[in-house]
Structures are given as structure tokens and as C-alpha cells.
Amino acid sequence: MTALGLTSFQLLAFVVLGASFVVTIVLTVRHRIAPRVGFAWGLLWISAAVAIARPELTAIVAHFLGIDRGTDVVLYFAILGMFFGFFFVYLRLRRIETDLTRIVREVAIHGATEPHAARADSSASGEGRETSAE
Amino acid sequence: MSERATVVVPAYNEEAAIGPVIAELVASYPDVVVVDDGSTDATSQVARSAGATVLRHAINRGQGAALQTGITYALRRGAEFVVTFDSDGQHRPQDIERLLAPLRSGRADVALGSRFIGSTERMPRRRRVLLRVAVAFTRAASGARLTDAHNGLRAFSRRAASTIEIRLDRMAHASEIIDEIVRHRLRFEEVPVHVRYTEYSTRKGQRSLGAIRILKDYLIGKWLR
Numbered sequence: 346m347t348a349l350g351l352t353s354f355q356l357l358a359f360v361v362l363g364a365s366f367v368v369t370i371v372l373t374v375r376h377r378i379a380p381r382v383g384f385a386w387g388l389l390w391i392s393a394a395v396a397i398a399r400p401e402l403t404a405i406v407a408h409f410l411g412i413d414r415g416t417d418v419v420l421y422f423a424i425l426g427m428f429f430g431f432f433f434v435y436l437r438l439r440r441i442e443t444d445l446t447r448i449v450r451e452v453a454i455h456g457a458t459e460p461h462a463a464r465a466d467s468s469a470s471g472e473g474r475e476t477s478a479e
Numbered sequence: 480m481s482e483r484a485t486v487v488v489p490a491y492n493e494e495a496a497i498g499p500v501i502a503e504l505v506a507s508y509p510d511v512v513v514v515d516d517g518s519t520d521a522t523s524q525v526a527r528s529a530g531a532t533v534l535r536h537a538i539n540r541g542q543g544a545a546l547q548t549g550i551t552y553a554l555r556r557g558a559e560f561v562v563t564f565d566s567d568g569q570h571r572p573q574d575i576e577r578l579l580a581p582l583r584s585g586r587a588d589v590a591l592g593s594r595f596i597g598s599t600e601r602m603p604r605r606r607r608v609l610l611r612v613a614v615a616f617t618r619a620a621s622g623a624r625l626t627d628a629h630n631g632l633r634a635f636s637r638r639a640a641s642t643i644e645i646r647l648d649r650m651a652h653a654s655e656i657i658d659e660i661v662r663h664r665l666r667f668e669e670v671p672v673h674v675r676y677t678e679y680s681t682r683k684g685q686r687s688l689g690a691i692r693i694l695k696d697y698l699i700g701k702w703l704r
Contacts, residue, residue, distance in 0.1 A: 359540055416643065439703070441644065442648065443648075445538075445540070446540045446541075446544045446648050449536045449538060449544070449548075450536075450544070450547065450551065450694065451536055452537055452546045453514065453533060453534040453535055453536050453537070453548050453552075453662065454548065454551065454552050454555070456534070457532055457533070457534045458527060458533050459510075459532055460505075460527050460528075460529070460531055460532060460533075461528040476538075
């Protein structure tokens with residue numbers, strides 16, 4: 346037991362969670378994070394702090410859900426949350442890949458070059474000239 | 480041959496083989512579009528010198544992406560038919576007209592080249608087995624009864640080309656194209672073509688394990704659609 350009647354773990358956790366909470370607030374205020382998203386993360390940090398401050402509360406939640414131990418319910422939520430998190434990040438990544446390809450495509454089409462061989466209507470000489478796709 | 484056929488050739492690091500391929504193509508089809516998928520060699524320059532219009536992906540996106548880029552470009556330029564053709568010399572330009580025949584007569588919207596009703600030259604046995612598996616899988620997944628599910632030699636009518644959209648950038652695009660054809664109820668026909676395997680093209684070709692990744696990409700893409 347350290348000062349304030351907190352365990353070392355609780356102290357460390359509160360510091361880290363507190364810092365995360367502050368950063369979340371600041372970024373939301375500065376419009377770097379959408380309000381809805383900032384709220385969700387803020388709620389997560391607070392929930393984590395509460396669960397660590399009063400572990401017996403997790404037991405109440407667990408029993409309410411029909412699970413034996415508080416620790417188990419925390420574990421289940423954490424793992425499920427991470428699975429969903431990874432999944433949505435993966436979908437986002439796929440979306441970004443698609444968008445990337447579309448940009449690369451447009452750039453390629455705009456920079457299309459005609460072959461070196463002279464054509465009847467060609468007025469330029471030397472290297473291939475740029476031609477508009479439209 | 481009144482209507483314009485544009486031949487789209489996706490290429491990646493193909494400077495060694497693409498020159499003669501393009502030269503042979505432009506002799507019969509003046510509209511050849513090479514899509515250089517971020518090659519690190521002289522593919523673009525060689526293709527341009529050989530007589531092709533060259534589009535270049537600034538970064539490598541995959542053969543599916545390169546094909547779609549070429550198709551989009553061809554359509555914007557008013558092509559009536561779009562032919563897809565491999566850059567490594569496996570395909571013969573003489574087969575293109577056989578592919579275009581059912582499209583010109585209005586009998587089909589898409590013509591798919593098949594080496595199994597056509598002919599092959601020195602195909603490695605492992606390739607043959609892998610392709611047969613691909614055919615069985617394609618029948619199960621998309622319902623299309625094909626003899627060759629992974630042939631880069633195809634022809635599309637303008638309508639068919641503008642209807643399908645290749646979203647899978649990498650190698651799963653071959654299965655995706657077939658899926659799209661079935662999904663949009665396009666009329667397709669398989670046409671016998673000749674595919675020649677050289678030591679060069681076999682070395683560069685799909686490795687067996689790559690097929691697993693293609694399968695994964697295809698299934699995920701299909702599910703996300």
C-alpha cells in the first residue's frame with residue numbers, strides 16, 4: 346500500500362488513464378477528434394479508472410450478466426472490444442487502399458503518354474508528348 | 480474492323496519481354512495501352528518505343544488495379560471493345576480476333592480465352608493442377624462453368640467493360656471479373672486460345688502459395704461487397 350491508500354497498480358493506472366483522458370479532451374476541443382469519438386474514448390478511460398478503483402463493481406456487473414467473476418467480465422469486454430477494434434481498423438485500411446488506387450489511377454490517366462512513333466496528327470517531336478484523357 | 484478495339488496490357492518490371500509483345504500487337508491493333516504498375520525498370524520506355532500508349536502507376540497497386548486503369552482509360556477514349564492481354568509473351572495477338580468475333584456479332588458481351596479448349600505449349604504440370612483447382616473453385620463460388628478460370632486474355636464490349644468494376648487490386652481480380660460477369664448477367668463465351676510457356680514466364684508466374692493469398696483476398700472482397 347502506498348500513500349492515499351492506493352495500491353501501486355492503482356496509482357500507475359490512474360496516472361496513465363488520467364493523462365489519456367486529458368489528451369482526449371484536448372484533442373476533442375481542438376477538433377482533431379470528432380466529439381462522438383472523443384466521448385467514447387473518454388468514457389472508456391473513466392470506466393477503466395472506476396473498475397480499477399472499485400474492483401468490486403466489476404463483480405456486480407458480472408453477476409448481472411450471469412458471469413462468475415468480475416475479472417472475467419473485464420477480460421471478455423476487453424477482448425471483444427479489441428476484436429471489434431481491429432476489425433474496424435482493418436475495414437478502414439481496406440478503404441484507404443481502395444482510395445489510394447483511385448488516386449494512382451487518375452494520376453496515371455492524366456499523365457498518359459503517346460508512343461514515340463510519329464503519328465499523322467502529331468506536331469511534337471522528340472520524347473512522347475502528354476495527352477489529355479478527355 | 481470498323482469499331483475500335485483497345486488492347487490493355489498491364490505490366491510490372493517487364494522490360495525484358497514487353498518490347499516484342501507490343502511491337503507484334505500494334506501491327507494489327509494500333510490502340511495498345513500499357514499500364515506500368517510502378518515498375519522499377521525500363522518497362523515504360525520500352526513499351527513507348529515499341530508503339531504503345533503508356534499509363535504509369537506511381538506506386539505498385541497490383542494487376543487488377545492496372546487492368547481497371549487501362550479499361551477506364553480505354554472507355555474514356557471511346558473504345559468500342561476492350562481486350563486484356565498479358566505482357567510476358569504468353570498470349571498470341573492472332574487470338575484477339577477470335578475473341579472479338581462473338582462480340583462483333585452481338586452474340587456475347589464478354590469473350591474469355593481458354594487454354595484448355597484451346598492449346599498450350601510447355602505448360603508445367605503444377606500449373607495445370609493449380610488451374611484445374613481454380614476452375615472447380617470458380618464454379619462453386621460464382622456459378623460460372625468455365626474451362627479456364629485464370630486467363631488474362633479476354634475481350635469486353637463497351638457495355639460490359641463499363642458495367643464491371645475491378646475492386647480487388649491484386650491477383651484475386653481474375654475471380655472477381657468472373658463474379659462481376661455473373662452478377663451483372665453479362666453474356667459470356669469461352670474462346671480457344673493458345674498459351675505458350677517459356678522459362679521466363681514460368682519463373683515469373685504465380686507461386687503455389689500465392690494461390691492461397693488470392694483465395695483469401697477474393698473471399699474477403701466478395702463478402703465485403
